[in-house]
Amino acid sequence: MQYMLLINEDESAYAGENGSQLMEATLAGHMKLIEELVASGREWSGNRLKDASTATTIRYKDGQGSVHDGPFAETHEELGGYYIVDAKDLDDAIEWARKIPMPGNGGVEIRPVWPEEE
């Protein structure tokens, strides 16, 4: 089954004093994870997203959409990237999700992808 791992993290952690070092360490963590994914031979994909300040949201009310500045959810943690991995089951997906580097506050949401045959 395919699972999407949605990375929500506090971007401000990277803006602080040691921000750039922290970012380097996080990116290195992602590179390591990607190497592992490749080595495992499974199907996967994933992307880093630009900062939430670049986000645009179309908000709908009664089906009428209007375009707004900013991300959909107004929280301290912003969607910063995602992976889609092919995992045996939820436990397997959780194991992969735990390998996503997360130096500060945040969370990784694990969602099964709707299978194609249904």
Next chain:
Amino acid sequence: MDVRPRVIAALAAHLRDLDLAEEAYAAALEACLCLKDAPSDPPAWIFVVAKRKAIDLIRRSRSEARAYELASASQAEDDPMADILELPDPIPDERLRLIFICCHPSLAPEARVALALKTICGLPVGQIARLFLISEQSMYQRITRAKTKVREAGIPFELPARRHWGDRLGAVLLTLELLYTVAYQDSAAEYDGDLAIEADRLATMVAELCPDEPEALGLAALIALARSRENARLDTFGAMIPLSRQDTSKWDMSAIARARCLLDSAAQLGSPGPCQIMALIQLTHARRAFDIKTDWPAILKLYDALMLLRPSPVVQLNRAIAVAEVEGAASALAELQQIPKERLENARPYHVALSHLYSRMGDNQAAADALDAALLLDPPRAERLLLERRRIELS
């Protein structure tokens, strides 16, 4: 003996779908009841037939691929009756494994235990709802949501790796504790002997698997102590005998000794918890067999500790009963009246305790009213006989 829990657990493990296991079981049971001659081994027959019914159910509803996968797994392509005629392996006992699966940390904490009790232990939803003091409707929704998540999120049907047990052990122990509560809270008689044996068996197994978990040892001790009194809980008319009036010579001393050993080992691990304390309370009661009288001040102290570790209206209620023995009925009544009433209105032990306290204070009318309220809450036979007898004494 109720075969349902064992067969459902085996089916769920085989089918990897809790709902489907229940549907297939129901279909197979119906087929079994339609037979002219009952099969020689009904559980095995139901298990085999339910596996095939499951394939039909899947074909009818959705995925052909899944049905094919199951059909080939159950090795019955050639002669559909073959494995019914010569029943194959005994039904595997999957209950403990499935309890661990229902206690997956990705399920809502309040749903894990309920799901395990419903699906694996076969308790009716209404009974589970009463254990959690919520409405049957809410409990039903909670269980349905959890089942859907197990299926849709791909929660695995394998026993998790040992390093993940810690995440689940709390819920597993709570499941077994509630199983024991159901077997014993309604005390004697209609107390379910099979359920008590099963809770004991599973708790002992968990204690053996996790000897470094003091609460697992505490729970096994708690259940052993409850079982030690099985032969002393009913009189010749089948009425329940309250603990304080039981003939201690009918208690099973070897079970009490076993519980003591378990609690000693737990104490050495140096991390007290609610199960250990509840077991210590029961062990203190058991000491009446040697000391003639019950050490109520010690029991009250243990309830104080339990209120700190796991406060609940039920603990408060039991603590009040100990208060009555140490400080008198009036203090106990004051304690009881502090419990938010809406939490306990439907709890029989609350009304029974009230009645007990009123009668000790000489208010027979109030005691009788409280007993009537308890009798309206559908007590099992043994308890009803006891309560009815008290009711006659009061009028």
